[in-house]
Amino acid sequence: MSNRTSIKVALEIVGTVLMVVGALLIGAVLVVLSENNPIEAYQAMIAGAFGSKQKIAEVVVKLIPILIMSLGVSIAFKAQLWNIGAGGQFLMGSIVSVAIALYVPVPIWLRIPLSFAAAIVVGAGWAALAGWLKARFSANEVITTLMLNYIAHYLLLYLINGPMQDPYSDLSQTDVIPDGMRLTKLLGPTFRLHSGLFIMIAVVVLMIFFWRTTLGYRIDLTGQGEKVATYSGINVNRTVILTMGLSGGLIGLAGWIEIFGIQFRLLDGIAGGLGNTATIVALLGSLNVYGVIAAAIFFSALLCGGASMKRMTDVPYSVVDVIQGLIIIFVIAKNVVWDRCDPMKLFSKKKGYSQHAE
Amino acid sequence: MLSEILSIGFLTSLLAGTIRLATPILMPALGQIYTQRAGILNLGVEGTMLMASIIGFATVASGGGLWMGFLVGILAGAIFSLLMAWLSVTLRVNQVIAGIGMNVLATGLAAYVYRLLFGIRALPAKITSFQAVDLPGLSDIPCIGTVFFQHNVLVYLAFALVPFTWFVLEKTMFGLKIKMVGEHPRAADSKGISVTWIRYAAIVIGGAYAGAGGVFMTIAYLNMFTESVIGGFGYIAVSVVIFGRFDPYKAMSGALLFGFASALQVRLQALGSGIPSQLLLMLPYLMTIAALIFASKKAEFPSAYAIPYSRMER
Amino acid sequence: MASLAVKMRGITKVFNGVNANDHVDFDLRKGSIHGLLGENGAGKTTLMNVLYGLYQPEEGTIAINGRTAEISSPTKAIALGIGMVHQHFMLARPLTVVENVMLSRKSRRGIFLDTKETARELRELSDRYRMGIDPYSKIWQLSVGEQQRVEILSAIYLGAEILILDEPTAVLTPQETEIFFDTLREMRDDGKSIILITHKLEEILSIVDEVTVLRLGKLIGAKAVDETITKDDLTRMMVGREVLFHFPPLTRDPGDIRFRLDGISAMNDKGLVALKDFSLELREGEIVGLAGVDGNGQKELCEVMTGLRPSVAGKMTLDGEDVTNHEPAFYIQKRISHIPEDRHATGLALNWSLKNNLILKSFARPPINRNHLVQTKKVEENWLQAEKDYQILAIDGDEQVRCLSGGNQQKVILARELNCEPSVLIANQPTRGLDVGAAEYVRTRIINARNRGCACFVVSADLEEILQLSDRIAVIYGGRLMGILPRGSDPLEIGALMMGKGLEEKLEERELEQQNIH
Amino acid sequence: AADKFKVALVLPGKADDVSFNQAMYRGAMEYAELNPDLISLKVVEGVYDVADIDPTLRDYADAGYDVVIGHGYQFSEPVNTVAAQYPEVAFLLGCGVGYQPNSQIYDVQLEAGGYLMGVVAALATQSGKVGVIGGGEGSEITRGHEGFKAGAKFVNPDIDIQEVYTGDWNDTTGAYEAAIGMYDSGVDVIWHSGDGIGLGVVQAAEEKDLYVLGNVEDQVTLAPKNVLSGLQYEWGNALERIFTSIQDGTFIREGEKETIMINVMNGGLSMTELNDVKGWLTTDDIAVIEDVYAKLGENAIELPEVP
Ligand SMILES: Nc1ncnc2c1ncn2[C@@H]1O[C@H](COP(=O)(O)OP(=O)(O)OP(=O)(O)O)[C@@H](O)[C@H]1O
Ligand SMILES: Nc1ncnc2c1ncn2[C@@H]1O[C@H](COP(=O)(O)OP(=O)(O)OP(=O)(O)O)[C@@H](O)[C@H]1O
Ligand SMILES: [Mg+2]
């Protein structure tokens, strides 16, 4: 069995690599069309991800929020709740982190845990709101979470131009949080890698166990269908709200980490594409903790590599998006093509239809 | 200020704006009714619209003529959505990620094409867009005229598509097949209907409508392309379909509601209601949620919604 | 042997490594009713799916009316005059009967629907075979029996000369079955040829002309059905052993009252009254069978008894304690087990592994769960135990239940519901769709549970089953209790009650009582 | 030549946004063309994701660039950190705050330009209603808008001014709708403070055949009949000053440096010539405009302060 699984994993990797290469090849065409040298472009890309200690550290810096958020998202997805509101929940988390860090008149050492807790609670609340709307009014969560994204975004804009605007300038941003509060840099001042890393590791460990906990099972079962869940003694509505809450809580936490580790202040564009990325990563990792970890690492590297390819060559910025899109599509395509023409057959002797049903 | 809001001028302008802004939501939404009724959730609409908007625009800019551009846009939408069809029907991948993947791809591709064709220029490429059709008599009826009869032809087309879509779904074999495939693909299959074919068709039609909506933005609403020209209309359209419970008329009211909120929002800002602009900007989204709550009632999703079908599994 | 409607030779169908059909020959005489027998998973449905063009066989040839045919799709099959009524209904619930039927045929109006014409023709046909189907009613409004008839109606409507019926009677009551069989006979007399898959041997004996038996995908044999053939012969062919049809009645008297229903009323999903003050008591160590035509409130009753549906009036007590309208979890706590009617959507998490389906209700409680963690080792042990005790056929505990036959799926549910030493067992259609072997097995298990002192409540549309199992027989009609009869009462009497006989009198009585009270 | 300056221009937006980014892009390109043997320029677009700024700057510093331009206030924090770690590299910061010996902030005095536009609008309007439309609120945009209001009020104290922010730099559609709304309500001259949104406003003006005032670029060709005038940015001269200081080594120095502004005084900010197709401006109107323009040039006008 273990030997079979190891083969399977190996095959997974091979397949993924093949697909990524395929995507890169198509990308190469665009690179050429824009009168650039694909070899150089991709060298820049790889160098940008693994070229130096600095680069690798940067990949990890990206990894921290992406991994935590996609784990958060995957909780909701497991229950068949399409929470595409990660972006908004992240923003809400960041907002209260900064608000508390800047304004709450208590000693600094107290503000840190306070904001930490608040970020989780608010992120959770923002998502649970969508959960409640679904449970109470059966309002589809795809819509509500989407709308809540926009609302969170404009709330941020309001705050950075109004109540929370930096008093020392006319810029649309808040003041930075005091030095004393920031997460410590792990590799010295020239590296951004911060102690949020440990929080990430903690979260991962928790998540590895999570799906074995009572709650984990309950959430998973809710995803199997309202009827069977109710039959098994689960209060579906309550679980829906709870699940969304957990999901949003982790995402809010990611917001806190980004503020205290990287951003130090609120301004437009702190969420970047994190929301979408989290959704993609969660699904690429097929909601399985290890899968998500792999996908998250891969994607962080891809993003960093892409960014530096943009910088170091004359390849148009758009090509990076194209390549990302291609990779996503190719990789999801792989999961299926792979299962379909099931290469396991080469290894396993005739066995029943167990692997038949997806 | 209230007096200004109640002034005829304000209201007519507001309603005209409502219709204008509803159009680019309505077109894709109608298309997604086919798609979602067939059991496919296509979040890739946003990207599909974007692709159509650039390709259609490019056609016109290169002297293809407006109608040509419109058709090419529709075609582009249809073709791009084939990707979704292949992923979700043939490969049976998770539809949410397929959609998002397509959007990422389109974002890059559209920008890339635009640069490739037009390069970086001081002033953006610009075309003469569809102009408001002037219906002698109608157009210059005081208020009514401004609200209803001073739009370009595509706006009317979009609204004409509402009854059309309804008719196709309710009165034709094709419509019935779509519903069957969305409700009970296995049954459809055993009745000799090709689930694959119908779903492909439904997705491609959805793509064509989305294409129409996309190209509408660049050659009828505006007269130029910018990378954010679609600005979320695709996602809104998908919401509107669910919100409208897969019914063309309800979807239309959804689109109008959203258009209304957006049009109202900017006008309230202009009048200098003491409310901060950013809070007013939330209005359309808040209204959508509110509407969802009041329209509270289980939306009867097609039973096979977002579920891939294979004859071999049970 | 001239007039063969269907002639299949050497049909072989493999599903990743498993021979679902292994060189099966099958002959159907024109104008005959042909039974197809076999255990769950024997390959009956597969064989028929091949004939209907849904599956393509790896080997084998098919001849229709003497001409060899390449049946590559259902459309081809339909064109060849083959109609199939599937094991699981193939109807879209939100659509109307006509809409469902129309689809299989070209419309006379080209791309537009020809609803009116079709509806008219359907009504005529339905009258002709006395099916009483309104073409314009939506499927979800129809009872299971009616839906069954819709399926057959549409098959005939499409000009089926060869009709495949996969377990049509699994969901019908004796009465319905009788009417249904009359229809079949009429069709046969109209020269149609019919294939009937069923697990009910009485049916084979009562209506079928010839029977073919499959086991594990192989052809065991085919023979003409006449007086000489007995149930036991068929069983032996099918299962390869004897099967119990009579179960020991209970030896000691039932204990005291476990579960009492007192004037319970409840609504159905559409908000209409489905249960009208229903009163009943279950004693420990007895089996109460509930006979009744499907859709007369049995489902609602079971749901009320397990907290899945609120009662709008009345009260329930368990060992004297009031247990009206609690959350499902509460009843699980109280060790009230429930075998739901809908195996697939309610009883099982189809995409979950066997192991996990066995702990659906217990993953939150020790021993499975220690300090909020599900103990994988315990889960494994639990599975191995169940596999042994209940002879569940599967590759391993990690296999998805989806991949099991209904028979095995039912065993999984049974294992789960009986493992917790239930104080009350509520079994709704526990053997529907199971072959005799599996059915016998399930029934023995229920008997054992009773003998261990569990208060059992068995709901079944299969009167045969009720008679075999019940110590007392309650009859339900229109959501009302029609009466309670002792073991061994006359089936006809029960059948009459099931059809609502004597309801009027009862109502009058009630009125009288009312008056007496005031 | 080896002693060429390697310059990296990091744009948060697109080089052709007809606005903030584009102005600097053009300025830098032109400057690079003028001094081919002084600098070699590398431009990167769309670095909007704040978390990506730091590594970007670092990358260029590592790659041996001599001058790195972070064009936008969101670069402030990263520039300050990175500049501290690469003391020999010169960092330019568009708007923003904080300073290092080796960093220099440049900015546009849009309140001046806005003021001028306000005056033009107020003089031109026939209805006594003018409007101003912006993308995202904040920094120079807000200052510009305040300037506009002040200018308009200077001409006609009780003029009716409408103001809209679309909340998104590139929401052309929203800007178009806003402009239509304004025109419908009687406004007949609108100034837009640039970005993708500007395009929407110009188109609305064209459709309603009313006046619009441009920003950043001379936009008259977009709508020859409706673009009354507009502002034009000239970053070239700011760059000129900066690079000379870099060459003569005075760039890197301790202590407070005052922001290098482009404004009317130094010609970095100019008014494109009036294109009064409708003839709404009388000769004295034009005189007033000239006068204000001149005064701004001598910094003789009290401009509004934005806290
Ligand atoms: N879709 C499928 N995928 C894989 N294997 C299948 C599939 N359908 C059937 N099989 C295989 O074919 C065998 C026979 O299945 P089939 O459905 O014909 O049994 P059956 O006789 O209809 O059982 P039942 O009496 O329960 O209906 C099964 O044991 C299974 O191994
Ligand atoms: N997805 C699948 N993959 C592999 N084998 C399958 C699958 N679905 C069904 N089978 C096999 O088909 C056979 C018959 O399945 P089927 O569902 O017809 O049993 P059943 O008793 O008829 O179920 P039901 O009681 O619901 O009618 C079983 O032996 C099962 O193993
Ligand atoms: Mg079967």
Ligand SMILES: [Mg+2]
């Ligand atoms: Mg069966």
